[in-house]
Amino acid sequence: MVRLGRWISDHAVMAVGLAVLAYMFVPIVVVILMSFNQPVSRAAYTFDAFTLANWQNPCGPEGLCSSLVTSVQIGLLATVGATLLGTLMAFALVRQRFRGRSLANVLIFLPMASPEVVMGASLLALFVAVGFGGLLGFWTILIAHIMFCLSFVVVTVRARLQGLDSRLEQAAMDLYATESQAFWKVTFPLVFPGILSAALLAFALSFDDFIVTNFTSGQTVTFPMFVWGAAQRGIPMQINVIGTAMFLVAVLVVLVGELSRRRRERVR
Amino acid sequence: MTAGAVAPPAAVPRRRRATVWLLLLPGGLWLTAFFLVPLVQLVATSLYDPSGSEELGYAMTWSWSNYTDAIDFYAEPLVRGFGYAAVATLLCLVIGYPLAYAIAFKAGRWKNLMLVLVIAPFFTSFLIRTLAWKLILSDNGFVVGVFKTLGLVADDGRLLATGFAVVAGLTYNFLPFMVLPLYASLEKIDHRLIEAAGDLYASPVQGFRRVTLPLSMPGVIAGTLLTFIPATGDFINAQLLGDTTTTMIGNVIQSRFEVGDYPAAAALSVTLMVLIVIMVSVYIRKAGTEDLL
Numbered sequence: 001m002v003r004l005g006r007w008i009s010d011h012a013v014m015a016v017g018l019a020v021l022a023y024m025f026v027p028i029v030v031v032i033l034m035s036f037n038q039p040v041s042r043a044a045y046t047f048d049a050f051t052l053a054n055w056q057n058p059c060g061p062e063g064l065c066s067s068l069v070t071s072v073q074i075g076l077l078a079t080v081g082a083t084l085l086g087t088l089m090a091f092a093l094v095r096q097r098f099r100g101r102s103l104a105n106v107l108i109f110l111p112m113a114s115p116e117v118v119m120g121a122s123l124l125a126l127f128v129a130v131g132f133g134g135l136l137g138f139w140t141i142l143i144a145h146i147m148f149c150l151s152f153v154v155v156t157v158r159a160r161l162q163g164l165d166s167r168l169e170q171a172a173m174d175l176y177a178t179e180s181q182a183f184w185k186v187t188f189p190l191v192f193p194g195i196l197s198a199a200l201l202a203f204a205l206s207f208d209d210f211i212v213t214n215f216t217s218g219q220t221v222t223f224p225m226f227v228w229g230a231a232q233r234g235i236p237m238q239i240n241v242i243g244t245a246m247f248l249v250a251v252l253v254v255l256v257g258e259l260s261r262r263r264r265e266r267v268r
Numbered sequence: 269m270t271a272g273a274v275a276p277p278a279a280v281p282r283r284r285r286a287t288v289w290l291l292l293l294p295g296g297l298w299l300t301a302f303f304l305v306p307l308v309q310l311v312a313t314s315l316y317d318p319s320g321s322e323e324l325g326y327a328m329t330w331s332w333s334n335y336t337d338a339i340d341f342y343a344e345p346l347v348r349g350f351g352y353a354a355v356a357t358l359l360c361l362v363i364g365y366p367l368a369y370a371i372a373f374k375a376g377r378w379k380n381l382m383l384v385l386v387i388a389p390f391f392t393s394f395l396i397r398t399l400a401w402k403l404i405l406s407d408n409g410f411v412v413g414v415f416k417t418l419g420l421v422a423d424d425g426r427l428l429a430t431g432f433a434v435v436a437g438l439t440y441n442f443l444p445f446m447v448l449p450l451y452a453s454l455e456k457i458d459h460r461l462i463e464a465a466g467d468l469y470a471s472p473v474q475g476f477r478r479v480t481l482p483l484s485m486p487g488v489i490a491g492t493l494l495t496f497i498p499a500t501g502d503f504i505n506a507q508l509l510g511d512t513t514t515t516m517i518g519n520v521i522q523s524r525f526e527v528g529d530y531p532a533a534a535a536l537s538v539t540l541m542v543l544i545v546i547m548v549s550v551y552i553r554k555a556g557t558e559d560l561l
Binding site for chain 1: 284285287288289291292294295296298299302303304305306307309310313341363364366367369370371373374375380381382384385386387389390391392393394395396398399400401403404427440443446448449452453456479486489493494497498500501503504508518521522525533534537538540544545548557
């Protein structure tokens with residue numbers, strides 16, 4: 001009975017997990033298929049005929065590729081900003097007890113408890129009130145993105161820090177490591193996976209954001225805003241090309257990272 | 269402590285305190301300036317005289333009636349928004365837990381790869397994925413066909429533009445927000461605890477229920493919050509996959525803002541936020557982990 005139970009937990013859980021993963025990829029398969037679609041009319045969103053035309057001319061629809069560049073720029077800058085500010089905050093909050101700590105925690109928690117539509121609208125009201133109404137664009141989007149990514153970074157890094165055994169650092173110092181040596185050689189490498197996943201999360205959140213961006217963008221068009229605009233008029237199939245390419249690039253980057261990590265481990 | 273021996277003992281706490289504030293200050297200022305201050309502006313807007321407009325300006329008249337009017341008028345989308353989000357969150361937990369568990373305990377050397385696969389679909393835009401679901405659930409599509417064969421959908425029925433489609437879209441789009449925190453807390457569990465349960469004659473099921481599940485509760489709480497909160501305010505899924513009978517509170521807020529009815533939109537936004545904060549605090553108190561906040 002126990003053995004049967006163990007077999008089930010060994011294999012059935014994995015099977016269910018893989019099935020869920022497969023489910024997560026269903027829309028991706030559709031997007032890839034549609035990138036080869038030659039639609040009869042722009043309004044109809046059905047697969048009509050196979051073509052390579054979309055792939056040969058991905059920047060065909062006006063403004064598509066420039067919106068993509070804008071999104072990548074904002075995403076990278078927002079990731080750097082939010083990861084930096086958020087990691088610092090996470091360290092302060094986990095390592096130290098101080099007055100105002102719970103206040104800081106509330107301040108970090110609130111943006112996550114706020115619907116994006118509220119954050120976007122209130123930011124717009126602020127920008128207009130201080131006379132930034134005409135300056136809405138790249139920088140106001142970036143400000144907003146760093147703001148809403150920040151809390152997610154803090155929470156992710158803090159979760160990692162909380163799971164950390166502080167005795168490891170103490171042991172390093174007992175072995176005559178200075179405080180900074182103990183930090184950089186023990187604590188930081190152990191927290192780093194948390195920081196990395198926080199940065200990944202921040203980029204994904206920023207790159208994908210539509211709702212807050214919609215309120216703070218002025219005339220600047222990010223990629224999600226381009227898609228939203230296109231969805232009202234009839235979707236150019238090139239959007240699926242970009243969607244597929246984005247997916248492939250992400251997978252490629254990750255595979256290369258994983259392979260080089262394995263090679264490093266083998267050398268060691 | 270070696271460091272303490274070098275510096276005079278009293279100076280250490282003061283330096284530490286300064287360091288803490290230095291670490292907190294940049295992020296804290298950012299959140300204050302671009303989250304708290306705008307929020308105060310939003311609350312103020314919700315009390316403006318509703319007869320004003322963007323061109324003429326608004327008068328601050330402490331119009332509490334904005335709230336009663338908004339709630340009276342939009343009670344249905346408000347309740348629907350919370351309902352859809354709750355169902356989607358529950359579905360995310362049910363399908364996300366086995367995946368997180370498999371990655372944390374069963375994946376072995378494929379752990380990192382699987383983790384990446386969880387995020388990979390989400391490198392394509394939220395909107396593109398949702399539009400893909402629109403195609404998958406479309407009236408002549410495969411899914412509707414299967415559902416009709418199984419008798420789950422009437423012959424002239426449809427999935428698109430129903431609550432089912434909206435909940436399915438929400439579930440799909442917020443799944444990683446559930447899986448990643450679940451994984452993070454499962455991964456931290458000391459395997460020896462589970463083995464010890466087995467050594468003490470707990471069956472795998474008992475071991476899971478009495479050891480693994482309680483230890484993963486921080487992940488469950490974080491995951492449900494990260495899923496439920498954005499799902500409640502979402503309007504993209506209801507806009508693209510639903511119809512006028514499936515409007516959520518997010519749609520109402522968005523459209524009120526779009527037509528320039530700022531006081532009503534602000535009042536609805538504040539109502540939504542207050543309700544979320546109340547529900548979340550009750551939930552966290554019940555679950556007994558305040559440390560997550």
